[in-house]
Amino acid sequence: MKLLKIYIFCVGIIAHIALLVGGYVLMNKYNLSLQYIFNRGLVSIKDKSPYVKELLAPTTIYPDYQPVAKFNSNTPRILSQVEKLLNGHLHNSDFGKNKLKRYFPCYNQGLPGKLSCWIYKRDSDSKRALKKEILGLKLDLSNKNSFYGNGWELAFAYDAVKNTDILTVAERTLIEKKLLKAIGYYLSVLNDNSVSLWHGRAEITAQLWLSYIAILDPPKAIQADVESHFSELIKALELAPAWPEGFNYWINSRALSITLALSSFVNGTGDSVLKNRVLKTLNDIGYWHIYATRPDISIEPIGDEGARIDLKDETRRVIDIIAQTTKNKDFSQFSQLLEKKHGLESYYRSYRWGYYLFHNPKLDTNLVTSDTLSMFQYLLPEARTFGEKYYGLSFIRENWLPDGTFMNFKAGDVFTHHAHYDAGHFTLFKGKPLIVNSSVYGSFFGENRLNYSIRTISKNSIIIQKNNESVKVNRFFKKNVADGGQRIVLPTGSAIQSVSQWYEKRVSTPMLIGGSILSSSFTESYAFIKADLTKAYNSTWYDENDEEGKVSTTERTFFYLREEDILFISDSVDTINPKYTVKSILHMVNKPLVDNLNVLVGTENNGILSSESTSFKVENSEAKLVGTIFNASKMRIIGGSDYKFYVEADGDDTTFNGENYTEGVTDRLDQKSASWRLEAISDEVKSKHEMITVLQPSIGSFREDTVVKKQAEGAYLIETEKSIILISNAQSNIVVKNITPQKKIYIMGLDVKAEYTFHVDEMPVMNIQGGIIEIPHQDKRVNISITKH
DSSP states (O other): OHHHHHHHHHHHHHHHHHHHHHHHHHHHHTTOOHHHHHHHHHHHHTTTOGGGTTTTOOOOSOTTOOOOOOBOSSSOSSOHHHHHHHTTSSOGGGGOTTHHHHTOTTSOOSHHHHHHHHHHHOSHHHHHHHHHHHHHOOOOOOOBTTBOOSHHHHHHHHHHHTTSSSSOHHHHHHHHHHHHHHHHHHHHHHTSSSSOIIIIIHHHHHHHHHHHHHSSSOOGGGHHHHHHHHHHHHHHHHHOSSOTTOHHHIIIIIHHHHHHHHHHHHHHBOSOHHHHHHHHHHHHHHHHHHHTBOTTSSBOOOSSOOGGGGOOTTHHHHHHHHHHHHTOHHHHHHHHHHHHHHGGGGSOGGGTHHHHHHOOGGGTTSOOOSSSSGGGTTTSOSEEEESTTTTOEEEEESOSSTTSOEEEEEOOOOOSTTOOOOTTOEEEEESEEEEOOOOOOOOTTSHHIIIIITSGGGSSSEEEEOTTOOOOOOTTOOSOOOOSOOOOOSSSOOOOOOHHHHHHHHSSTTOOOOOEEEEEEEOSSEEEEEEEOGGGSSBSSOOTTSSOOSEEEEEEEEEEETTTTEEEEEEEEEESSTTSEEEEEEEESSOOBOSSOEEEEEETTEEEEEESOOEEEEEETTEEEEEEEETEEEEEEEESTTTTTEEOTTSOTTSOOOEEOOTTOOHHHHHHSOOEEEEEEEOSSOSEEEEEEEEEEEESSOOOOOOEEEEEBTEEEEEOSSEEEEEEOSSSOEEEEEEOSSSEEEEEOOOTTSEEEEEETTEEEEEEESSEEEEOOOSSOEEEEEEEO
């Protein structure tokens, strides 16, 4: 008996430990908190016990919200097209011959499909089928693998039929009770701290709002709580209209519910300041889709990306919702382009019911005849920045034609755990990818993602190597891997509840601040962005190891000469210790062509190589690139099957004892990934480092490299066939004599916070502030001086 008691006691202890460990693992996996689990339990018994209602009373987290205008009382609120179809303002014939046979509204099962079929047919059979489906829908309010329930489906269908004769008064009451149950669930999650704003919180907020606005006369008791959460979503989207998780997460998991929620606010409420903000946000989101699209009609990846950057299946329905709500024909044309590119697969087969409700054929007045972006030539500017103040994602083009050069540039903060540490990163595409993002998204906790793909080493940015630098992230990082890049602050999870909390965390632990745009200018002739990246690194501003930092200044200037199709990247880095190594990193699909290469480790086509040359060529099929890196002391070329994900983990590459981090990468991802990177290394023993990368893309054949660097007082002088570029070090006055005539002169690198006086041939012309100066062609040789006050 004594042994039996001991056995039962031990089994009980082990069982309780197993339950605790299992619960902890599940809570981490699904991002749940004890408060959330408690609230879910209360929600499940609320109808059976009146004593828990007070515990579930909503708590307004964001008291600074502005109440919205009154809801429209009669019309469907979520989508204007539903009202037009129901009231005969839009007819089936408006969609054109055979369109609705291809995108047949009655093909799909499920509640949204039944709704679309009834609106299309308007017969008794489809009416009965819809009624059966809407009354029989079982709410799924689970949180499994980032699935946040089907409340939006019930809200979407009920909003369309609540003022029709499909439902009786009693049935409407029953459905509104279901929607209130969904609202209670969403509020229990949102009033907790388990979900993060630029992640699941945004989607849950969208479903909350859709459930709320679908109710004919929603309860006043929950108004403040619901509206404040929705207002917070708007503020989050205004900060970063290009979704920080990356396009794939946006389009697969967030876009439909969020765009429907924004559209419902525009369609379902009266005029207000917030309504104008929502309309602007919808336009910004729509233009992000267009500007992020490369000439090959795929999205330039950022963050943890997946397959849907190909713009198939998911994107068109979102663009159609934005188009019908904003009435912006740019989005209608983009929708047509996606159909030209992907045909029926522009709508995933299970979503084709949505074409009838989402796509407004009356906006298709400018028919698109090719699967290129050329319809935007002369219509849209060639460059645009999204979230300039904090997110800082820019897209720059030579033009909107298929062979035009496409680039992006990033200089912003961290918002979510699916983002990467990529301040200063850029890419270049001309016909094919030439300078690329080398990240792949395999296993979330795999060594490749944690030690390579999320890090600065996988981007085209700046590395500052410090021997044996300590990189302490969290328990998922088993090894100390010092790639020399930016601080890693939110790699495996986030729980940001509000924009105000994000502002706090931006400049307090975990320090989400990254790069920032100091100045920018986009004209017909050029695109110019000057960015300060200092605070993204361990610096004199903040060091996560409580040391002196690696840098006091890290700046990058992006300057694209559209007239000559040349990109200049100018880097200025001040290190705390002259022994720290500064590198400018470039990634490419294929091995770059470099003269006088020496094999340091491995073989010529699979290893680490070095050259004293600072010029190179890149080739990807017909796409070509000629590059030069001024002020670099040497270049290192790393790649091949055993080195493409190589990181010198101790920050010391005088000996090559790093690792190729492949764990978590599938064979398919490995085959698609970029294979090589080029590391331009600044002079090794000095504190002030300045490198200038010049990239000249082309199609068919390599361009002749006619770019030269000349001496000037207080600046670097770069001369091209048509232009002269003066790059100041921002510390000195500039004096340049006897400048070649008949060339445009561009002056950049000036301190944006300082004032200068500018002279041509000793005649004062103007007082200027930093950024960039463009001087027209001069008929004669001139002298230029710029004096800093």
